[in-house]
Amino acid sequence: MNLLTAILQQVEEYPDAVALQDDTHELSYQSLALKIGAVCLAIRKAGVTPESRIALAMDRGIDATCALLGILAAGCCYVPLDINSPEQRQQFIVEDAQAAGIIGTGQCPSRWSNCNWIDFNTLTEHDCQFPDTGSTPLAAILYTSGSTGQPKGVALSHRAILAFTQWATHLLALNSKDRIASLAPLYFDLSTFDIFSSLAAGASIDFVPKQLAMAPSRLSAWLAERNITGFYTVPSVLGFMALKGNLAETPLPALRVLLFAGEVFQTEQLKRLVEFLPQTRFYNFYGPTETNVCLYWPVDAERLVDLKPIPIGKPASQNQVKMNPDNGELLVKGPTVMNGYWNEGRLHPATDDDGWYATGDQVSINNHGEYCYHGRLDRMMKCSGYRVEPVEIERAIQNLDGVQMCAVIGIHDETAGQRPAAVIVANTECSIQNLRKTLATLLPAYMIPSRWKTVPALPLMANGKIDYSALDNLFA
Amino acid sequence: MEIRTPLRQFVLTELIYCDDINVFDDDEDLLEAGLDSMGIMRLIMFAEREFKVTLPDTEVEPDSVRSINALIGWIEEHRK
Numbered sequence: 001m002n003l004l005t006a007i008l009q010q011v012e013e014y015p016d017a018v019a020l021q022d023d024t025h026e027l028s029y030q031s032l033a034l035k036i037g038a039v040c041l042a043i044r045k046a047g048v049t050p051e052s053r054i055a056l057a058m059d060r061g062i063d064a065t066c067a068l069l070g071i072l073a074a075g076c077c078y079v080p081l082d083i084n085s086p087e088q089r090q091q092f093i094v095e096d097a098q099a100a101g102i103i104g105t106g107q108c109p110s111r112w113s114n115c116n117w118i119d120f121n122t123l124t125e126h127d128c129q130f131p132d133t134g135s136t137p138l139a140a141i142l143y144t145s146g147s148t149g150q151p152k153g154v155a156l157s158h159r160a161i162l163a164f165t166q167w168a169t170h171l172l173a174l175n176s177k178d179r180i181a182s183l184a185p186l187y188f189d190l191s192t193f194d195i196f197s198s199l200a201a202g203a204s205i206d207f208v209p210k211q212l213a214m215a216p217s218r219l220s221a222w223l224a225e226r227n228i229t230g231f232y233t234v235p236s237v238l239g240f241m242a243l244k245g246n247l248a249e250t251p252l253p254a255l256r257v258l259l260f261a262g263e264v265f266q267t268e269q270l271k272r273l274v275e276f277l278p279q280t281r282f283y284n285f286y287g288p289t290e291t292n293v294c295l296y297w298p299v300d301a302e303r304l305v306d307l308k309p310i311p312i313g314k315p316a317s318q319n320q321v322k323m324n325p326d327n328g329e330l331l332v333k334g335p336t337v338m339n340g341y342w343n344e345g346r347l348h349p350a351t352d353d354d355g356w357y358a359t360g361d362q363v364s365i366n367n368h369g370e371y372c373y374h375g376r377l378d379r380m381m382k383c384s385g386y387r388v389e390p391v392e393i394e395r396a397i398q399n400l401d402g403v404q405m406c407a408v409i410g411i412h413d414e415t416a417g418q419r420p421a422a423v424i425v426a427n428t429e430c431s432i433q434n435l436r437k438t439l440a441t442l443l444p445a446y447m448i449p450s451r452w453k454t455v456p457a458l459p460l461m462a463n464g465k466i467d468y469s470a471l472d473n474l475f476a
Numbered sequence: 477m478e479i480r481t482p483l484r485q486f487v488l489t490e491l492i493y494c495d496d497i498n499v500f501d502d503d504e505d506l507l508e509a510g511l512d513s514m515g516i517m518r519l520i521m522f523a524e525r526e527f528k529v530t531l532p533d534t535e536v537e538p539d540s541v542r543s544i545n546a547l548i549g550w551i552e553e554h555r556k
Contacts, residue, residue: 214513217533240517246533384514413514445510450491 002133002158003165004072006200008033010176014202017176020062022207027062029202032069037128039070039120043101046116050075051137052100055093057081058120060185061207065195067103067120068186072158073130076100077138079153080186085444087111093143093151098345135159141342142187144289145388145447147380149395153342154289156192163335164292165196167317171283171296172230172257176202179254181223181231183208188385189289190261193232203230213237217246227254232285234385235265236417242269247276261285261293262385263417264309264373271304286312286373288359288387290350292336294319295371311370312363321371322356323363329377330363331356379468381410381418386446393420393449396442402430407458408449409471422449423471425457451475479527479551484544486522491515502544516541523547529554 007029010017015030027035048054054071056078058064071078079097081090083104091111094102101116102108108117135158146152168174180198182205184190198205206226212219220241223231238260241247258273258280265284274282282299297313304310315321319334333356340349351357362374379390390408397406405425410418424435432452439448459470480502488497492509511519519541520531529551531540540550 211538214516215537217536236514236517240513243517244520244531244533244536249533384512413518445512448510 001162002072002135002137003139003161003196004036004069004130005132007069007196008130010199010202014176017202018204019199020065020205020207022062023209025062027066031125032066034125034127035066035123036070036073036130037126038123039067039103039118040073040128040130041126042118042123043071043074043076046101046118048074048076048100048116050133051077053077053079053097053138053141055079055081055097055099055102056186057083057090057102057104059083060182060191063105063120064186065205068195071103072139073128075131075133075137077141077155078186079141079143082185082187082444086441088442089151089444093153096143096151096344097141097153097342133158135162138339138342138347140192142189142289145380145386145392147378147389147391149389149391151392155339155342155347156292157339160292160336160338161192161196164317165192165200168193168259168293169197169201171316172197172259174198174201174203174230178203178229178256179227180205181208181226181228181233182206183210183213183231183233183237188262189292190232190234192292193259198230213240216240216244217250220245220247220250220252223255224250224252228252229254230257230259231255232259232261234262235260235269236263236384238273239266239269242273242276245276247273252277253279255280257281257283259283259285261287263382267304267308267310268306270299270310271301271306274299274301274304284310284312285316286371287316287332287336288361290338290357291319291332291334291359293317294321294332294334294336297370309372311366311368311372313370323365323371324358327377328362328364328374330359330361330371332359333357379409381420383410383413383418383420383446385417386444388420388447390420393422393443393447396439397422397424397435397449400435400438402427403435405458407466407468407471409468409475411451411472411475419451420447420449421451421453421471421475423453423455423458423474426454430454477527479555480544480548482526483523483547483551486526487511487519487544487547491519500544502548504543506541506543506547507538511541519547523551527551527555 011033019032020027139158141153143151182194284297285293287294296316340347393408459467
């Protein structure tokens with residue numbers, strides 16, 4: 001059994017049901033299977049062998065989902081790229097993954113002229129048999145910010161993704177009547193729920209127009225018009241909806257479940273949303289990309305108290321969790337844990353000898369026996385749901401002309417959780433505006449520091465290391 | 477109460493970093509300059525608190541916050 005098995009069963013049983021839709025198109029399960037066949041055939045024709053990595057250079061949506069499933073059907077592993085991120089970063093990922101091909105739309109960009117380029121737009125539907133590859137091979141490598149100063153690839157097997165998506169399908173009793181709204185980019189692990197939990201249950205996926213994230217009342221109206229029954233997104237999108245989503249005028253009676261993950265949901269905002277949507281069940285999902293969802297808390301409205309953070313709950317997806325008594329670090333072991341980090345063409349396991357993965361997150365256990373999140377043990381920060389390693393930003397800034405030294409910290413932001421802020425030691429002629437411009441060609445927008453300070457020297461501790469806590473005061 | 481100065485100050489220094497706020501053109505596209513959905517939310521919370529206005533949910537749109545001038549027009553409309 002692999003990630004496609006249950007989806008292909010739905011194709012057999014309900015070929016005419018809608019699998020994927022957006023505001024202008026819809027695709028039945030039958031048509032989806034034919035598109036998957038076309039992609040699979042193109043990959044085979046390109047001479048790519050099973051278990052190779054294939055980069056996916058397409059924006060989220062119907063076509064990208066077909067391409068992604070086609071990659072799996074060919075027995076390969078998908079590596080989604082953020083096509084809006086700087087070219088250099090995309091190039092790093094393609095090379096690090098040692099991708100045997102790239103699927104995109106239109107002409108091959110010149111930077112990839114030496115690669116095996118598959119233009120999705122030229123593919124026609126094709127009936128194809130897909131051998132079941134079993135659940136052991138890698139299905140996806142999701143690149144995330146790395147503490148070594150470069151993005152690092154989290155390698156997930158079919159088994160790991162299935163363990164989460166099957167658990168979620170079961171927990172939420174997803175079925176063919178469900179319509180799941182999808183806003184998550186494919187390089188975010190949230191998208192594994194949208195695609196695999198929904199399609200395995202015979203539900204239909206409805207792609208949310210991207211611009212609605214900036215127009216919360218239109219997002220609510222869209223959810224209402226499209227009769228959306230489930231939506232898994234980040235708290236910042238839901239928080240904006242709670243604040244300005246016109247929910248008093250827009251009841252969402254069809255919405256059965258709202259799931260959120262990726263950052264801390266401010267309790268006051270969640271409470272407001274729960275009051276607007278009394279018929280909806282809410283779930284707080286927790287887990288880094290490395291473990292996917294390993295803890296969850298079904299939101300208990302009666303326990304929402306202003307200023308008191310909500311718990312991350314109890315084990316999910318058949319995982320075991322424990323707390324290191326010395327430093328409060330959360331450790332996870334179980335079926336959803338990644339196979340390891342993918343680096344320079346091979347897998348590097350990151351669990352201890354007994355299979356425990358150390359998350360770097362500090363937790364405690366409350367008197368309900370639920371885990372509660374308290375922050376990071378290292379310097380990693382969370383910015384609008386994206387995890388960001390300050391080292392990656394520091395390394396990029398330090399290489400810019402005119403910069404002598406740089407330190408990056410996360411400053412508290414009432415909506416984004418944290419935002420990166422940079423403190424630099426620079427030559428007098430160095431303009432921060434120019435640094436920002438150059439940096440925008442190297443790092444994605446959410447990693448560009450929103451605040452900057454130039455100082456004559458970085459504050460140091462007695463042992464000569466940078467005193468990061470002293471930097472906080474510079475932005476107070 | 478004059479709102480241009482505090483609004484520019486907040487948007488240009490807190491939401492999109494700007495080296496010299498005196499040279500930023502009030503018609504320049506803020507979304508292209510890096511204002512994102514989180515920034516819009518902070519901006520609305522700031523404007524409602526500081527300028528004692530209620531900005532209607534249905535008007536929270538990219539176009540309402542596209543430039544400093546668009547923003548001022550939007551806020552002023554609700555202060556009357």
